[in-house]
Structure formats: C-alpha cells, structure tokens
Amino acid sequence: xxxxxxxxxxxxFLKDLMEAYDLFAPVQLAEGVSVFRKIDQPEEVHxxxxxxxxxxxxxxxxxxxxxxxxxxxxxxxPILSEQRIERERVLLGARxxxxxxxxxxxxxxxxxxxxxxxFLEKRRKTTIVTLSCNHPLTTCFCSSTGGGPxxxxxxxxxxxxxxxSYLVELLTEKGMAFSKNRFFREAGSKDFDLLKELxxxxxxxxxxxxxxEGIEKRLDLMVESPFWDRIHEKCIGCGVCTFLCPTCHCFDxxxxxxxxxxxxxxxxxxxxxxxxxxxxxxxxxxxxxRERTRQRLMHKFNYYPKNFDRVACVGCGRCIxxxxxxxxxxxxxxxxxxxxxxxxxxxxx
Amino acid sequence: MIQEKLREKAKELLSKKEVDLIIGFxxxxxxxxxxxxxxxxxxxxxxxxxxxxxxxxxATYLHKFGRFKVGIVVKGCDARSVVALSxxxxxxxxxxxxxxxxxxxxxDRKKVKKAVKGEILQAVEQGDLLVVKGExxxxxxxxxxxxxxxxxxxTHRTPNQADFLIGDPVEEFPLDEAHPxxxxxxxxxxxxxxxxxxxxxxxxxxxxxxxxxxxxxYCTECFVDSxxxxxxxxxxxxxxxxxxxxxxxxxxxxxxxxxxACERACPMDIRLTHLTQKLNQEVKDLYGFETGIQPEVPPxxxxxxxxxxxxFIK
Numbered sequence: 071x072x073x074x075x076x077x078x079x080x081x082x083f084l085k086d087l088m089e090a091y092d093l094f095a096p097v098q099l100a101e102g103v104s105v106f107r108k109i110d111q112p113e114e115v116h117x118x119x120x121x122x123x124x125x126x127x128x129x130x131x132x133x134x135x136x137x138x139x140x141x142x143x144x145x146x147x148p149i150l151s152e153q154r155i156e157r158e159r160v161l162l163g164a165r166x167x168x169x170x171x172x173x174x175x176x177x178x179x180x181x182x183x184x185x186x187x188x189f190l191e192k193r194r195k196t197t198i199v200t201l202s203c204n205h206p207l208t209t210c211f212c213s214s215t216g217g218g219p220x221x222x223x224x225x226x227x228x229x230x231x232x233x234x235s236y237l238v239e240l241l242t243e244k245g246m247a248f249s250k251n252r253f254f255r256e257a258g259s260k261d262f263d264l265l266k267e268l269x270x271x272x273x274x275x276x277x278x279x280x281x282x283e284g285i286e287k288r289l290d291l292m293v294e295s296p297f298w299d300r301i302h303e304k305c306i307g308c309g310v311c312t313f314l315c316p317t318c319h320c321f322d323x324x325x326x327x328x329x330x331x332x333x334x335x336x337x338x339x340x341x342x343x344x345x346x347x348x349x350x351x352x353x354x355x356x357x358x359x360r361e362r363t364r365q366r367l368m369h370k371f372n373y374y375p376k377n378f379d380r381v382a383c384v385g386c387g388r389c390i391x392x393x394x395x396x397x398x399x400x401x402x403x404x405x406x407x408x409x410x411x412x413x414x415x416x417x418x419x
Numbered sequence: 420m421i422q423e424k425l426r427e428k429a430k431e432l433l434s435k436k437e438v439d440l441i442i443g444f445x446x447x448x449x450x451x452x453x454x455x456x457x458x459x460x461x462x463x464x465x466x467x468x469x470x471x472x473x474x475x476x477x478a479t480y481l482h483k484f485g486r487f488k489v490g491i492v493v494k495g496c497d498a499r500s501v502v503a504l505s506x507x508x509x510x511x512x513x514x515x516x517x518x519x520x521x522x523x524x525x526x527d528r529k530k531v532k533k534a535v536k537g538e539i540l541q542a543v544e545q546g547d548l549l550v551v552k553g554e555x556x557x558x559x560x561x562x563x564x565x566x567x568x569x570x571x572x573x574t575h576r577t578p579n580q581a582d583f584l585i586g587d588p589v590e591e592f593p594l595d596e597a598h599p600x601x602x603x604x605x606x607x608x609x610x611x612x613x614x615x616x617x618x619x620x621x622x623x624x625x626x627x628x629x630x631x632x633x634x635x636x637y638c639t640e641c642f643v644d645s646x647x648x649x650x651x652x653x654x655x656x657x658x659x660x661x662x663x664x665x666x667x668x669x670x671x672x673x674x675x676x677x678x679x680a681c682e683r684a685c686p687m688d689i690r691l692t693h694l695t696q697k698l699n700q701e702v703k704d705l706y707g708f709e710t711g712i713q714p715e716v717p718p719x720x721x722x723x724x725x726x727x728x729x730x731f732i733k
Contacts, residue, residue, distance in 0.1 A: 099622050101533055103688045123686055124624065133624065134654035207538050209449070304455040306479060308628035310686050326652050337653045340626070345644045359483075394628045394684035395475060396447050396454040 071240040073254035074261055075229070080236070083253045084112035084162075091160040091197070094129045096122045106164070117163045120207060121386055125316035126164035127171060130192045131179070133313070133338045137188065137323070142330035153187045155195055162199040166221040167212045167386040169200050171316030173224050177378045178319055197244045200225035204268050206276040209387030211400060214280035217384055219272040230265050237265050280400050281407045282383070286375040288406055289368060301402060302363035304395045309340035311389035311397070312366065317382045320346070341365045367402060421520060421586045422469040428518055428583055429464040429490060438490035438516055442480050444473040450542040450551075451528040455480065467492070469585075471526040471544055471562060476500055476680040478634035481515055489515040494522040496569075496678035498578030499711025500634040503674055506717055509637070519581025521589040524563075524570035529688060531565050534558070569679030569692055572598050580714055598700060600693040620660045622687040625653070630667060632684035635674045642666060668694040673702045673718040676710045705731075 075083060087093050093109040096116050104122035106129050109115055124133075138151045172193070179189035203210070203219035212218055222228050226245035229236040237257055240246050248254070292298075312318040322339040325332055339346055342363070347356040356362050374382035383399075390398050429441045440459055445466045447454040453472050457480075458464055469492075477491055478500040493501060498517055505514060526549065532539060537553040544550075549560045577588040596602070604612060627643075630636040642650045643663055652659050667681075668691065675695045682692050702708050705728045706719040719727070 100688055102529060103622060134656075205538075208540065300457070303457045303480075303483070306628070306631035306684075308631040308684065309624075309626035310628050310684075313624050313626045314686060322653065324653055326654070335652075335654050337655075343627075343644075345640075390449070392686035394632050394686075396449060396452050398448045398454075401448065 071246065071249060072257050072262070073238045073240070073251075074232075074257040075236045075238050075253055076255070077235055079253040081112040083251070084109070084115060086252070087160055087162075088112070090158070092155075092157045094126075094159060094161045094196075095163040106161070115163065117201060120165065120203065120205070121167075121210075121388055121391065123314055123388070123392060125171060125314065125386065125388065126161055126168040127175060127316050127319075129159070129161050129196065130172060130189055131175060131319060131321075135188060135336050137334045137336055139333040140327075140331070153191050155191055157195075159192065159196040160199060161196050163201050164198070165203045165386075166200055166219060166225075167203075167210070167217055167384040168316050169198060169224040170212070170217045170221060170384045171386075172198075174317045174374075174378075174380070174382050174384070175319055181378075197226045197247075198224060199227040199229060202228065202230040202268070202272070203276075204231055204272055206272055207387060207391075209390045210276055211278075211280050211385035211387065213273070213276045213278040213385070214282055215381055215383050215385040219276050220269045230268060232261060232264050232268075235261075237261050280385075280403050282371065282381050282403060285381065285403065285407055286372045288408065289372040292406065293364075293368075297405065298360050298364045302359035305342065305359050305363050305397060306395055307342050307344065307359055307362065308394065309338075309342060310392050310394060311399075312340040312342055313338055314388040314392055316384060316386055316388070317370070322346075341369070367399075367406075371403070371406070422467065424585045425469050425492065425518065425520065426464045426467045428585060429458065429467055429492075430461045432490045432516065432518075433458070433464065434461045437488070439487040440484060441467070441490045441492070441518075442477045442484075443467045443492040443518075444469065444475070444477075446470075450539050451526065451531055469520055471523055471549075472528070472542075474525045474528075474567070474680075474683050476632065476634055476676075476678045478504060479632060479680070481634070482509065482637050485510065485512055488513045490518055491515050492518050492520060493578050493581060494520060494525075494678075495573065495575040495578045496522075496676045497634075498580045499575065499676035499709075500678060502580050502711035502714050503676065503718065504634060504637075505714065507674075507721075517578065517581040517583070519578030519584045521577040521584070521586050522570075522573070523589070524566045524573060524576065526562060526565050527567045527570075531560065534560060534565070567679055567683065568600055568690075569677055569682070569696070572600070572696075573677070575709075575712065580711070598693070598696045601697045601700060604693045604697070616664075616691075617657065617661070619689050619691055620664050621657065622689055623655070623660045623664070624687060625655065625660070625663070626686065628684040628686065629681035629689075632680040633671075634680075635671060636667070664691060664694075668698065671695050672698045673706075673708060673720040674710055675699055 094106055095109050096104045097107045097114045098104045098116040104116055104119045105124040106126050136152045138149050140149050179186035206219045222241055226242045228239040240249055320339045321336045323336045325334050348354045370382040432438045440457055443456055444453040445456040446468045451472055453468050455475055455477055476497045478497050498519055535551055535558055537556055539551050539553055541552040547562050549562045551558050572594055574593050651662050677696055677699055679692050682690055708719045
C-alpha cells in the first residue's frame with residue numbers, strides 16, 4: 071500500500087505520532103554531528119545527515135543502560151528491573167543500512183540460543199519507519215554486504231524523499247496500522263515513476279564493489295597471515311569504529327554502587343581496547359593491536375558469518391568516515407579477498 | 420617540491436640503513452585526508468605525501484616502535500611532542516630521527532565540509548587556494564580560511580629540533596596576547612563557561628580517540644580503565660564525562676604541544692583545546708616554559724626549584 075505525505079504536513083504528522091508513540095529519530099547535536107534520540111519537539115528531527123555518527127542501534131541497545139537497581143533495606147534486598155518500556159515506539163529516519171544492522175543484532179540478542187530481554191522488549195514495541203537513501207556516499211558499500219539504498223526488509227513503513235513530499239510504503243502489519251493516517255494522500259503514477267527513477271539511480275551509484283562472498287573461508291586460511299602484522303600498525307586503538315558501527319554489540323557490565331544502594335549498568339565495550347580482553351591474572355590473550363584488529367575483522371567477516379550465514383557489516387561506511395587515522399575497511403577486505411588493494415591496508419611497503 | 424625532497428630523504432635513510440622504519444603520511448582513499456604509513460623499503464618511500472591534510476601527530480606511534488630505529492615525519496608541533504617524550508625518557512634504546520617539515524598549517528576538513536553542500540569527491544591544493552569538487556559543484560576556497568583553530572594560532576611552525584629540515588624555515592607568527600580561543604572562553608562568566616563545557620562533553624561517547632591520538636597519553640593503565648581503585652564509572656553520566664575530560668586536560672600540563680590531535684580525532688567534534696591551551700599559557704607565564712622547544716630543559720612540573728613561582732599556593 072502506497073501513499074504520499076506532503077512535507078508541509080510532516081511536522082504535524084510527527085506531532086500526531088508522538089501522541090501515540092515515543093518517537094526516536096536523528097537529532098543534530100552540533101553542526102555535522104547527529105545521533106538518534108527520543109524526540110520532544112517535532113522540529114528537532116534532522117534527516118539531512120545521511121549517516122549520523124551513532125547509528126540507530128542505540129534505540130534498541132543504548133550505549134549505557136541500567137539493567138536493574140537495588141537497595142538493601144532492613145535485610146531485604148528489593149531488585150527493581152529496568153527492562154520494561156511503557157509506550158510503543160517509532161524509529162523514524164534511519165536508513166536501510168541501519169535497519170539491516172538491527173536484524174544482525176536480532177540474531178544475537180533475540181536468537182535461538184539466547185534472548186536478551188532488554189533488546190527484545192524494545193524491538194517488539196518499535197515500529198520502523200525507514201528513509202530511503204537517494205544519494206549514497208562514496209564510502210557506502212551496502213550493496214556489497216547484502217543490502218542496498220532502497221532495501222525494505224525490516225521496515226514497517228518506508229519513506230522516499232520525492233522533493234516536496236515523501237512517498238510512503240506500508241510494508242507490514244505494524245505499517246498497515248498507519249493506513250488511515252489523516253496526512254496520507256493518494257499517490258499517482260507520476261510519484262511511482264519518480265520513485266523508480268530515484269531507486270535505480272541510487273542503486274547504480276551504490277553498485278557492489280567489495281567482494282565479501284565466501285570471505286569467511288578465505289579468512290580461515292589467514293589466521294596467522296603476515297597481513298595482520300602490518301594492517302594494525304596505524305590503528306591507535308580507540309573505539310570510534312566499534313562504537314559507531316551499527317552491528318558491533320559487545321558490552322561490559324558494571325555495578326555502580328554507593329553503600330547499600332546501586333545499579334547494574336551495561337555499557338558498550340570495544341575489542342580494540344586493550345582492557346577488553348585483559349584477564350584477572352594480568353594475562354592478555356590479545357596483547358597487541360595485531361590481535362585486536364584481527365578480532366574486529368574476524369568477528370565481522372568470519373565468526374559471525376559462520377554462526378549466522380551473513381557478514382556482520384552493512385557497509386554504512388562510518389568506520390571509514392570517522393576513523394581518526396583514516397583506516398579503510400574496504401581496502402582490508404579487498405586484500406583479504408585476494409584482490410590487491412591499492413596500498414597500505416593490504417600490503418607492506 | 421617538499422614532497423619530493425621528503426621522499427628523497429626517507430629513501431636515503433632507509434637505503435643507508437640509518438633507520439629501520441619511516442613513519443610518514445600517504446594519500447589514501449578519501450579527499451581532504453592522508454593516512455599514517457610505515458615504510459620499510461626504499462621503494463616504499465614513493466608513497467610519502469606532504470600537503471595540508473597531514474593532520475595526525477605521528478609521535479603517538481613512537482610508543483609502538485621503541486625497539487626500532489625510526490625516522491619520523493614531523494611538523495612543528497609534532498617535533499615538540501617528540502622532544503617532550505624524550506625528556507620523559509620514552510626512548511631508552513633509539514632516539515627517533517626527526518624529518519622536519521616547516522608547516523604550512525593544516526586544513527580543517529570538517530570546516531571545509533560545512534562550507535559546501537554535497538559530498539566532496541576531490542580536493543586539490545593550488546598555492547593558497549583549495550579547489551573542492553563534488554558531483555555537481557566545484558568551489559575554490561581560500562586555504563587560510565579553513566585552518567584548524569590550533570594551527571591559526573600556532574607560534575612554532577618550523578620544527579627547529581629536527582635532525583633534517585625539508586625545505587626552508589617559515590615565518591613564525593608570535594601571539595601578541597592570549598590565545599584567541601582561550602580569551603574567548605575567559606570572556607565568559609563562570610556559569611557560561613561551565614555551560615559551554617557541559618554542552619561540548621555531552622556529546623562524548625568515551626571512545627577515547629582523543630587519548631589515543633595524543634602522543635603524551637601513554638600510561639599503561641589510564642585512570643579511566645583502573646578498577647582498583649575505581650576512579651570513575653564507565654557510563655555516560657555528565658559527572659563521569661566531566662571528570663574524564665578535566666583530568667585528561669590536567670595531565671597535559673607542561674606536556675602539551677598544542678597540536679590539537681585530540682580535537683581532530685574526535686568523531687563527535689568536541690572542541691576543548693582551549694583547556695589545554697590555557698594550561699600551556701599558564702605554564703609559560705609561571706615558568707617561562709613551552710613544551711618541546713628546548714631539548715635540554717625538563718618540564719617544570721617534573722622538577723623543583725626553590726625559586727619556582729609559588730604565589731598560587733594558598
């Protein structure tokens with residue numbers, strides 16, 4: 071089912087949404103810096119930055135999340151769980167890559183072996199309104215990792231910016247709940263033609279260029295490759311790539327307590343931090359950047375694919391755009407797939 | 420041309436085996452950027468680049484290569500960091516050889532991106548101009564309008580401490596008065612200052628890119644990672660963020676070269692170099708000391724002289 075939503079009605083559309091749902095969308099924190107946040111005022115919604123620094127994973131898996139609080143009162147220890155969320159949610163304005171990443175997280179947090187109540191509660195109560203990617207960046211490589219700028223899987227509603235309006239596609243039962251929305255107008259053949267044109271243009275621009283198929287097998291043979299001796303050298307071991315990555319999902323659990331009152335919190339963690347793998351004895355099985363960089367790439371392109379049959383990368387390009395030393399994961403992948411990269415990420419000099 | 424001379428020098432050092440490794444910059448996949456490279460063969464030096472996008476302070480890599488004889492490409496600020504590290508006895512085996520390039524001052528890529536609409540596909544320097552191209556635009560910008568703020572107020576562009584200087588020393592511009600970013604901050608009321616600090620750090624994601632990009636942050640265990648004692652929690656509460664950023668700045672007192680690598684590394688564009696610049700200014704006013712300028716003068720906070728300024732102790 072397809073409709074049209076005029077941009078002049080957009081803020082009022084959001085206002086309506088917010089009456090029934092908690093709305094999560096990109097907001098701009100500073101010029102050129104945006105993240106997904108709960109929206110208080112419709113005008114905060116900021117859809118122009120193609121890849122906000124922090125991805126939409128934060129709506130389901132916040133960087134810092136209180137799991138429960140506790141307090142000892144006269145020998146009894148009440149534990150107050152924080153998993154429940156009261157209102158239904160809408161995530162609006164994430165691009166197809168971020169939505170694809172949520173399905174990657176789902177396999178881990180809501181899979182057969184293990185269920186994470188915190189993730190699941192949010193996922194179940196969220197309706198996803200995706201925004202198409204009309205102008206992919208040159209750092210985008212979603213088509214190479216199984217996605218695409220107009221990939222609709224995982225979306226309940228799918229918006230395409232037509233200039234003066236959005237074309238709205240209702241794709242699921244959750245999406246169909248919007249079919250009577252008072253701002254939706256009938257869309258015509260002109261709109262569908264434009265949609266087709268935009269989709270073709272974007273898909274052409276984002277054509278697959280990085281060969282990831284079968285990469286886990288090639289990496290199997292590369293565990294002790296000299297490749298790792300060089301590739302990590304420029305990595306300074308910060309957490310930018312892992313924290314901004316929409317699929318990275320490691321966390322650390324700590325207790326923040328004062329006297330008899332406290333809370334258990336989980337925070338994102340990064341395999342590139344030396345302390346990540348430091349054991350109580352003082353031994354660190356991943357003592358240098360070599361092992362840590364290998365872990366980052368192996369998890370995405372070897373361990374995860376072995377478990378779940380797809381790479382744990384959606385090609386959003388955040389790790390390329392925001393890396394302080396300009397590490398380019400595409401070049402590492404080109405090399406690993408034995409197509410020679412043009413320089414450092416693959417070969418020593 | 421500087422780039423050619425730089426390659427020649429690096430090639431010579433590697434050919435004569437005076438160094439095992441050259442750390443320099445190379446062009447890479449994105450416009451407005453270079454990437455650090457580690458070169459071990461004379462032929463590899465062909466990839467060395469020099470332009471206004473050589474923004475990283477490569478001295479931060481020296482901690483990784485202590486066992487090797489390293490030749491390192493340095494700007495004025497980077498050379499100062501190396502000298503400061505040397506005074507902190509970070510090079511017990513081999514003192515790195517400094518290949519100094521007088522710095523034209525680096526271009527702030529974030530600022531350039533803000534000046535155009537659309538993705539930048541190419542950026543070419545033509546003298547003082549910067550020609551920036553995208554799919555459907557081409558703009559010519561004045562390079563000097565897009566410098567990093569720390570570069571605009573830089574007073575030591577020529578790395579005089581270098582073992583080899585590539586090209587001629589450039590004109591220095593001493594600051595007549597206080598550092599502009601510092602004066603702007605100082606012009607605010609205490610409440611405004613705290614407000615602006617809180618606003619900046621509220622974007623922090625604790626990725627520690629600022630810490631890792633800084634050559635002077637080399638503790639085996641950073642205070643934020645210590646669990647016994649636990650100085651700080653790991654979440655994003657405003658007090659923990661403030662604690663981290665204040666302590667990080669304080670630990671730089673008398674050690675910071677003002678290179679601004681911390682700010683440039685930040686993915687969230689948190690701008691806090693006025694804090695370290697203020698500390699640099701205080702150290703200069705109190706002790707007449709500037710980080711990494713004189714290789715034989717130890718940093719004031721690591722030494723004691725009875726005649727030291729003590730008026731601030733109350």
